[in-house]
Amino acid sequence: MAVTRGGYGQAPGGYPSSWGHHVQGTVEGLDRSYGRILLVVDDPRSGRAGRMEVHYDQRTRLFHQGREAAVEGLERGDVVRIDVAQSGRDLLARSVEVLRDVRDRGPGGGGIDAYDDTRGTVAFVDTRARLIGLGGDGYGRDRQLRYDGRTTVEYQGRLYRPEDLDRGDQVRIQARRLGNGEWLAERIVVERSVRR
Numbered sequence: 001m002a003v004t005r006g007g008y009g010q011a012p013g014g015y016p017s018s019w020g021h022h023v024q025g026t027v028e029g030l031d032r033s034y035g036r037i038l039l040v041v042d043d044p045r046s047g048r049a050g051r052m053e054v055h056y057d058q059r060t061r062l063f064h065q066g067r068e069a070a071v072e073g074l075e076r077g078d079v080v081r082i083d084v085a086q087s088g089r090d091l092l093a094r095s096v097e098v099l100r101d102v103r104d105r106g107p108g109g110g111g112i113d114a115y116d117d118t119r120g121t122v123a124f125v126d127t128r129a130r131l132i133g134l135g136g137d138g139y140g141r142d143r144q145l146r147y148d149g150r151t152t153v154e155y156q157g158r159l160y161r162p163e164d165l166d167r168g169d170q171v172r173i174q175a176r177r178l179g180n181g182e183w184l185a186e187r188i189v190v191e192r193s194v195r196r
Helices: none
Strands: 021-031 036-042 049-055 061-064 067-069 079-087 090-100 115-126 131-135 143-146 152-155 158-160 170-179 182-192
Touching (some): 036 079, 131 170
Parallel strands (some): 049 090, 152 182
Antiparallel strands (some): 021 036, 021 079, 036 049, 061 067, 115 131
């Protein structure tokens, strides 16, 4: 699996250069190796969604429902409001407030049955059809899941693309129901790489 760090730019134009400014967005991933929160945000100039990264360190404080928690507890899909400062060309998070926890799926949230957490061994990755085939590990079942440009793959604290997966990798996948019996892989955690 090759490390891929591309795809996340600097802050869209109009973002802050001093303390006391905020960025709001949806967490797409957490890169613990480089201390980065990867976000999907609305560009204030174009109004379109874009990707950006905000760095964090041991001084960054995270608040969830009024209580302080670890930044590493953030999950894909969490909606956050981050107090940021410019540090050279990077944005540094001073504090992070969780506005909506992806685990809190109340009315209108699709219901808990619209999500699934499954384990298996990668049987194939079809990059043209954007499909991942899984073989069950004894208790599991063979299945196929779709992926898209927002699907994250994590291995040993680093982020990869679904195309970097190898046949034989053991993975845990958080998936969302699309309907028609199809599921979309949102987050893939490689628990054991076939190359190691």
